[in-house]
Amino acid sequence: GAVVSQHPSRVICKSGTSVKIECRSLDFQATTMFWYRQFPKQSLMLMATSNEGSKATYEQGVEKDKFLINHASLTLSTLTVTSAHPEDSSFYICSAVSLKSSYNEQFFGPGTRLTVL
Amino acid sequence: AQSVAQPEDQVNVAEGNPLTVKCTYSVSGNPYLFWYVQYPNRGLQFLLKYITGDNLVKGSYGFEAEFNKSQTSFHLKKPSALVSDSALYFCAVRGPFPRDDKIIFGKGTRLHILP
Numbered sequence: 001g002a003v004v005s006q007h008p009s010r011v012i013c014k015s016g017t018s019v020k021i022e023c024r025s026l027d028f029q030a031t032t033m034f035w036y037r038q039f040p041k042q043s044l045m046l047m048a049t050s051n052e053g054s055k056a057t058y059e060q061g062v063e064k065d066k067f068l069i070n071h072a073s074l075t076l077s078t079l080t081v082t083s084a085h086p087e088d089s090s091f092y093i094c095s096a097v098s099l100k101s102s103y104n105e106q107f108f109g110p111g112t113r114l115t116v117l
Numbered sequence: 118a119q120s121v122a123q124p125e126d127q128v129n130v131a132e133g134n135p136l137t138v139k140c141t142y143s144v145s146g147n148p149y150l151f152w153y154v155q156y157p158n159r160g161l162q163f164l165l166k167y168i169t170g171d172n173l174v175k176g177s178y179g180f181e182a183e184f185n186k187s188q189t190s191f192h193l194k195k196p197s198a199l200v201s202d203s204a205l206y207f208c209a210v211r212g213p214f215p216r217d218d219k220i221i222f223g224k225g226t227r228l229h230i231l232p
Contacts, residue, residue, distance in 0.1 A: 032218060034220075041225075044222045091158075095161075106218075107163075108162075
Protein backbone atom coordinates (compact mmCIF):
# COMPACT_ATOMS: atom_id res chain seq x y z
CA GLY A 1 0.00 0.00 0.00
CA ALA A 2 0.83 3.72 0.01
CA VAL A 3 2.12 3.92 -3.54
CA VAL A 4 2.76 7.25 -5.24
CA SER A 5 3.32 7.48 -8.97
CA GLN A 6 4.65 10.26 -11.14
CA HIS A 7 4.19 10.82 -14.83
CA PRO A 8 6.20 11.20 -16.91
CA SER A 9 9.31 9.66 -15.44
CA ARG A 10 11.47 11.55 -17.86
CA VAL A 11 10.79 14.50 -20.14
CA ILE A 12 12.89 16.55 -22.52
CA CYS A 13 11.53 19.84 -23.81
CA LYS A 14 12.62 22.94 -25.66
CA SER A 15 13.28 26.18 -23.87
CA GLY A 16 10.15 28.32 -23.61
CA THR A 17 7.67 25.46 -23.54
CA SER A 18 5.58 24.33 -20.57
CA VAL A 19 5.74 20.91 -19.00
CA LYS A 20 3.18 19.26 -16.74
CA ILE A 21 4.15 16.62 -14.20
CA GLU A 22 1.51 14.51 -12.50
CA CYS A 23 1.68 13.04 -9.01
CA ARG A 24 -0.87 10.41 -8.05
CA SER A 25 -1.54 8.51 -4.86
CA LEU A 26 -2.63 5.13 -6.18
CA ASP A 27 -4.13 3.40 -3.19
CA PHE A 28 -4.85 6.13 -0.68
CA GLN A 29 -6.29 9.60 -0.45
CA ALA A 30 -4.05 12.55 0.21
CA THR A 31 -5.22 16.00 1.21
CA THR A 32 -1.63 17.21 1.14
CA MET A 33 1.08 16.64 -1.41
CA PHE A 34 4.54 18.12 -1.55
CA TRP A 35 6.78 19.00 -4.47
CA TYR A 36 10.56 18.86 -4.20
CA ARG A 37 13.37 19.46 -6.61
CA GLN A 38 16.77 17.91 -6.49
CA PHE A 39 19.84 19.14 -8.32
CA PRO A 40 22.62 16.67 -9.15
CA LYS A 41 24.43 15.44 -6.08
CA GLN A 42 22.34 17.65 -3.84
CA SER A 43 19.58 17.17 -1.35
CA LEU A 44 15.87 17.59 -1.86
CA MET A 45 14.55 21.09 -1.52
CA LEU A 46 10.90 21.63 -0.76
CA MET A 47 9.26 23.81 -3.41
CA ALA A 48 5.66 23.92 -2.33
CA THR A 49 2.91 22.30 -0.35
CA SER A 50 -0.18 21.38 -2.31
CA ASN A 51 -3.51 21.14 -0.52
CA GLU A 52 -6.58 19.66 -2.14
CA GLY A 53 -9.07 22.33 -3.08
CA SER A 54 -6.95 25.29 -2.09
CA LYS A 55 -3.97 27.28 -3.26
CA ALA A 56 -0.52 25.86 -2.89
CA THR A 57 1.91 27.24 -0.35
CA TYR A 58 5.27 28.05 -1.87
CA GLU A 59 8.60 28.09 -0.12
CA GLN A 60 10.64 31.23 -0.08
CA GLY A 61 12.40 31.85 -3.36
CA VAL A 62 10.12 29.64 -5.46
CA GLU A 63 8.27 31.51 -8.20
CA LYS A 64 4.61 30.58 -7.98
CA ASP A 65 3.89 31.92 -11.48
CA LYS A 66 6.57 29.71 -12.92
CA PHE A 67 5.75 26.55 -11.01
CA LEU A 68 1.98 26.19 -11.15
CA ILE A 69 0.50 23.64 -8.79
CA ASN A 70 -2.99 22.23 -8.97
CA HIS A 71 -4.42 19.73 -6.50
CA ALA A 72 -7.82 19.06 -7.99
CA SER A 73 -8.61 15.78 -6.25
CA LEU A 74 -7.57 13.71 -3.27
CA THR A 75 -5.37 11.55 -5.47
CA LEU A 76 -3.83 13.94 -7.98
CA SER A 77 -1.57 16.96 -7.88
CA THR A 78 0.09 18.50 -10.91
CA LEU A 79 3.15 20.69 -11.26
CA THR A 80 3.43 22.75 -14.41
CA VAL A 81 6.76 24.32 -15.22
CA THR A 82 5.85 27.28 -17.40
CA SER A 83 8.19 28.76 -19.99
CA ALA A 84 10.87 26.31 -19.00
CA HIS A 85 14.52 27.25 -19.29
CA PRO A 86 17.68 25.14 -19.02
CA GLU A 87 18.16 26.18 -15.41
CA ASP A 88 14.85 24.46 -14.61
CA SER A 89 16.39 21.13 -15.55
CA SER A 90 16.23 19.04 -12.41
CA PHE A 91 14.80 15.97 -10.76
CA TYR A 92 11.32 16.71 -9.42
CA ILE A 93 9.91 14.49 -6.69
CA CYS A 94 6.48 14.58 -5.14
CA SER A 95 5.21 13.11 -1.91
CA ALA A 96 1.74 12.54 -0.51
CA VAL A 97 0.39 12.41 3.00
CA SER A 98 -2.17 9.72 3.69
CA LEU A 99 -5.42 10.76 5.33
CA LYS A 100 -5.16 7.62 7.43
CA SER A 101 -1.68 8.33 8.72
CA SER A 102 -1.55 9.13 12.39
CA TYR A 103 1.50 11.34 12.09
CA ASN A 104 1.37 12.79 8.56
CA GLU A 105 3.77 10.28 7.04
CA GLN A 106 4.88 11.23 3.54
CA PHE A 107 5.14 8.69 0.74
CA PHE A 108 7.41 9.62 -2.12
CA GLY A 109 6.99 9.23 -5.83
CA PRO A 110 9.76 7.88 -8.08
CA GLY A 111 10.61 11.31 -9.46
CA THR A 112 10.54 13.02 -12.85
CA ARG A 113 13.73 13.97 -14.66
CA LEU A 114 13.20 17.22 -16.56
CA THR A 115 15.73 18.29 -19.17
CA VAL A 116 15.23 21.64 -20.87
CA LEU A 117 17.24 22.14 -24.04
CA ALA B 118 14.86 26.51 13.11
CA GLN B 119 15.16 22.80 12.65
CA SER B 120 18.08 21.38 10.72
CA VAL B 121 19.81 18.14 9.91
CA ALA B 122 23.52 17.60 9.43
CA GLN B 123 25.19 14.71 7.67
CA PRO B 124 28.89 15.38 8.20
CA GLU B 125 30.17 12.87 5.65
CA ASP B 126 29.72 13.33 1.91
CA GLN B 127 30.83 9.77 1.28
CA VAL B 128 31.41 6.63 3.30
CA ASN B 129 33.35 3.63 2.00
CA VAL B 130 32.92 0.25 3.63
CA ALA B 131 34.11 -3.20 2.66
CA GLU B 132 31.41 -5.76 2.01
CA GLY B 133 30.61 -7.73 5.13
CA ASN B 134 31.84 -5.02 7.49
CA PRO B 135 29.53 -2.98 9.70
CA LEU B 136 28.53 0.42 8.41
CA THR B 137 27.53 3.68 10.05
CA VAL B 138 26.16 6.78 8.38
CA LYS B 139 26.10 9.74 10.71
CA CYS B 140 23.32 12.24 11.31
CA THR B 141 22.82 14.96 13.88
CA TYR B 142 19.81 17.16 14.22
CA SER B 143 18.60 20.39 15.73
CA VAL B 144 14.90 20.74 16.40
CA SER B 145 12.69 22.33 18.99
CA GLY B 146 10.40 19.95 20.75
CA ASN B 147 10.28 16.22 20.20
CA PRO B 148 11.82 15.22 16.88
CA TYR B 149 10.41 12.98 14.23
CA LEU B 150 13.45 11.53 12.48
CA PHE B 151 13.72 9.57 9.26
CA TRP B 152 16.19 7.80 7.02
CA TYR B 153 15.61 7.45 3.30
CA VAL B 154 17.66 5.80 0.57
CA GLN B 155 17.87 6.90 -3.05
CA TYR B 156 19.18 4.81 -5.91
CA PRO B 157 20.32 6.50 -9.15
CA ASN B 158 17.48 8.29 -10.97
CA ARG B 159 14.96 6.99 -8.48
CA GLY B 160 12.77 8.56 -5.84
CA LEU B 161 13.22 8.14 -2.14
CA GLN B 162 12.63 4.88 -0.39
CA PHE B 163 11.73 4.92 3.27
CA LEU B 164 14.09 2.99 5.54
CA LEU B 165 13.01 3.75 9.07
CA LYS B 166 11.69 6.37 11.42
CA TYR B 167 11.82 7.41 15.05
CA ILE B 168 8.68 8.93 16.49
CA THR B 169 8.71 7.88 20.11
CA GLY B 170 9.50 4.87 22.27
CA ASP B 171 12.52 2.59 21.96
CA ASN B 172 15.67 4.46 21.00
CA LEU B 173 16.83 1.65 18.72
CA VAL B 174 14.73 1.59 15.59
CA LYS B 175 14.84 -1.27 13.12
CA GLY B 176 13.96 -0.69 9.51
CA SER B 177 14.05 -2.12 6.02
CA TYR B 178 16.88 -4.18 4.48
CA GLY B 179 18.51 -4.87 7.85
CA PHE B 180 19.17 -1.24 8.70
CA GLU B 181 18.72 0.23 12.14
CA ALA B 182 19.26 3.60 13.77
CA GLU B 183 19.75 4.73 17.31
CA PHE B 184 18.13 7.88 18.62
CA ASN B 185 20.45 9.60 21.09
CA LYS B 186 18.80 12.59 22.67
CA SER B 187 21.81 13.80 24.63
CA GLN B 188 24.00 13.82 21.52
CA THR B 189 21.13 14.86 19.21
CA SER B 190 22.15 12.09 16.85
CA PHE B 191 20.35 9.50 14.76
CA HIS B 192 23.07 7.43 13.12
CA LEU B 193 22.15 4.77 10.59
CA LYS B 194 23.78 1.38 11.04
CA LYS B 195 23.94 -2.08 9.57
CA PRO B 196 25.91 -5.00 11.01
CA SER B 197 27.09 -6.40 7.67
CA ALA B 198 27.16 -4.31 4.51
CA LEU B 199 26.14 -5.58 1.09
CA VAL B 200 27.30 -4.24 -2.27
CA SER B 201 23.64 -3.59 -3.05
CA ASP B 202 23.55 -1.11 -0.14
CA SER B 203 25.57 1.31 -2.25
CA ALA B 204 23.32 4.35 -2.68
CA LEU B 205 22.63 7.87 -1.46
CA TYR B 206 21.25 8.11 2.07
CA PHE B 207 19.29 11.01 3.49
CA CYS B 208 18.57 11.77 7.10
CA ALA B 209 15.50 13.94 7.65
CA VAL B 210 13.60 15.64 10.42
CA ARG B 211 10.00 16.73 10.58
CA GLY B 212 9.32 20.29 11.53
CA PRO B 213 7.62 21.31 14.75
CA PHE B 214 4.05 22.48 14.91
CA PRO B 215 2.54 24.31 13.04
CA ARG B 216 4.70 23.07 10.16
CA ASP B 217 4.90 19.55 11.48
CA ASP B 218 4.20 18.28 8.00
CA LYS B 219 7.37 19.79 6.54
CA ILE B 220 10.41 17.55 6.16
CA ILE B 221 13.93 18.96 6.24
CA PHE B 222 16.52 16.76 4.54
CA GLY B 223 20.21 16.51 5.20
CA LYS B 224 22.54 16.94 2.25
CA GLY B 225 22.94 13.22 1.84
CA THR B 226 25.76 10.73 2.28
CA ARG B 227 26.89 8.52 -0.55
CA LEU B 228 27.61 5.02 0.65
CA HIS B 229 30.04 2.87 -1.33
CA ILE B 230 30.26 -0.78 -0.42
CA LEU B 231 33.43 -2.26 -1.82
CA PRO B 232 33.36 -5.90 -2.95
